[in-house]
Amino acid sequence: xxxxxxxxxxxxxxxxxxxxxxxxxxRLTTACGVTGAGEIYNATFGPDLCCAMAEEMFARQFExxxxxxxxxxxxxxxxxxxxxxxxxxxxxxxxxxxxxxWDIIGKAAGKPVYELMGxxxxxxxxxxxxxYPAEGDVYPDPDTPNVYNDPDMAAEAALVQxxxxxxxxxxxPAGPYTIYDGHQPRLEDLERSEMFVKRIREAVGTxxxxxxxxxxxxTVSGAKRLxxxxxxYEPLWFEEPVPPENPADMAEVARFTSIPxxxxxxxxTKHEFARVLEAGAASILQMDLGRVGGLLEAKxxxxxxxxxxxxxxxxxxxxxxxxxxxxxxxxxxxxFLILESIGTFEGPxxxxxxxxxxxxxxxxxxxxxxxxxxxxxxxxxxxxxxTGSKLHLELAQEPVVP
Numbered sequence: 001x002x003x004x005x006x007x008x009x010x011x012x013x014x015x016x017x018x019x020x021x022x023x024x025x026x027r028l029t030t031a032c033g034v035t036g037a038g039e040i041y042n043a044t045f046g047p048d049l050c051c052a053m054a055e056e057m058f059a060r061q062f063e064x065x066x067x068x069x070x071x072x073x074x075x076x077x078x079x080x081x082x083x084x085x086x087x088x089x090x091x092x093x094x095x096x097x098x099x100x101x102w103d104i105i106g107k108a109a110g111k112p113v114y115e116l117m118g119x120x121x122x123x124x125x126x127x128x129x130x131x132y133p134a135e136g137d138v139y140p141d142p143d144t145p146n147v148y149n150d151p152d153m154a155a156e157a158a159l160v161q162x163x164x165x166x167x168x169x170x171x172x173p174a175g176p177y178t179i180y181d182g183h184q185p186r187l188e189d190l191e192r193s194e195m196f197v198k199r200i201r202e203a204v205g206t207x208x209x210x211x212x213x214x215x216x217x218x219t220v221s222g223a224k225r226l227x228x229x230x231x232x233y234e235p236l237w238f239e240e241p242v243p244p245e246n247p248a249d250m251a252e253v254a255r256f257t258s259i260p261x262x263x264x265x266x267x268x269t270k271h272e273f274a275r276v277l278e279a280g281a282a283s284i285l286q287m288d289l290g291r292v293g294g295l296l297e298a299k300x301x302x303x304x305x306x307x308x309x310x311x312x313x314x315x316x317x318x319x320x321x322x323x324x325x326x327x328x329x330x331x332x333x334x335x336f337l338i339l340e341s342i343g344t345f346e347g348p349x350x351x352x353x354x355x356x357x358x359x360x361x362x363x364x365x366x367x368x369x370x371x372x373x374x375x376x377x378x379x380x381x382x383x384x385x386x387t388g389s390k391l392h393l394e395l396a397q398e399p400v401v402p
Contacts, residue, residue, distance in 0.1 A: 023319030036103030041290030042092030098294030165361030172213035
């Protein structure tokens with residue numbers, strides 16, 4: 001079996017755009033006609049450039065090779081150009097190509113990928129959802145009340161999700177995150193954050209865990225101030241409380257608070273996650289399968305985490321092919337905690353696939369289809385191009401001023 005061709009696709013995610021503005025997909029095909037889908041989670045450059053990077057990496061490192069040789073293909077790509085270090089752009093592109101290879105391997109074997117990576121451990125996967133606006137765009141006017149800035153609206157939205165069956169909800173009311181972080185939380189940020197967890201806890205009681213998200217906004221001292229305000233409400237985690245570059249700083253926060261610290265959506269490769277574990281910076285690892293380096297790299301990270309009594313909670317703020325890969329790694333990992341869902345995996349978000357992801361009252365049911373269990377819908381993707389100029393995610397460009 002030899003890899004023969006690559007196709008790349010940019011899907012403009014329709015409103016309400018849960019999961020991001022666009023998704024970047026690849027499809028590899030072998031000389032004998034087996035296809036595999038992958039997804040690149042790369043927010044550093046525009047999607048068309050990411051597609052060109054994928055085509056070049058395929059031509060240099062993958063074309064004509066056996067897709068089963070994951071380790072060799074990974075090392076060739078990781079070491080290209082004398083790099084040999086975690087690079088979020090390289091590993092984002094590599095993740096998509098590696099994911100597609102596993103899809104091919106599973107289809108050739110007639111098995112889901114999780115059965116080829118240690119076998120099924122979990123029959124169902126507990127999931128959580130972010131609190132999105134009930135209707136309209138995922139990017140509402142920040143000056144009007146919405147679930148991102150109004151604790152009472154967030155509590156109502158949380159209760160709706162719990163009634164659907166979710167046993168955990170995530171929200172991030174801690175204020176703006178910028179290219180200049182970390183910063184000290186403003187008093188209004190501290191007050192808003194505490195009111196969010198208070199109101200949501202009052203609304204859902206003990207029916208659901210509260211997942212407090214931040215985006216590396218704060219200094220160590222600022223994160224400690226915020227953690228102290230949140231502790232009485234027993235969140236399941238305090239996500240990325242300080243910028244991700246220095247695990248020692250995050251470890252200081254982790255030692256200070258009783259709330260478990262989670263991190264990982266901006267990290268790539270086992271090397272960066274090893275430093276998190278060595279420092280004791282987090283006990284919940286949120287690797288994103290479209291960025292971290294692919295499925296095998298994620299499995300290695302999950303195994304490292306086992307040795308430190310850490311758990312995994314795969315991150316998802318991109319498309320449904322990464323969601324399918326997350327499901328594969330969660331299914332075969334003993335230390336799986338919880339899976340990020342984009343709602344209940346239905347509606348416009350899933351329109352780029354011919355296949356479905358099964359969600360049943362708070363849990364994802366792993367597919368028994370071979371490979372990743374998903375197939376791209378070429379016609380639907382072509383009918384929804386991305387015509388914007390903004391990146392998938394963007395930080396505020398001005399410092400936070402008290």
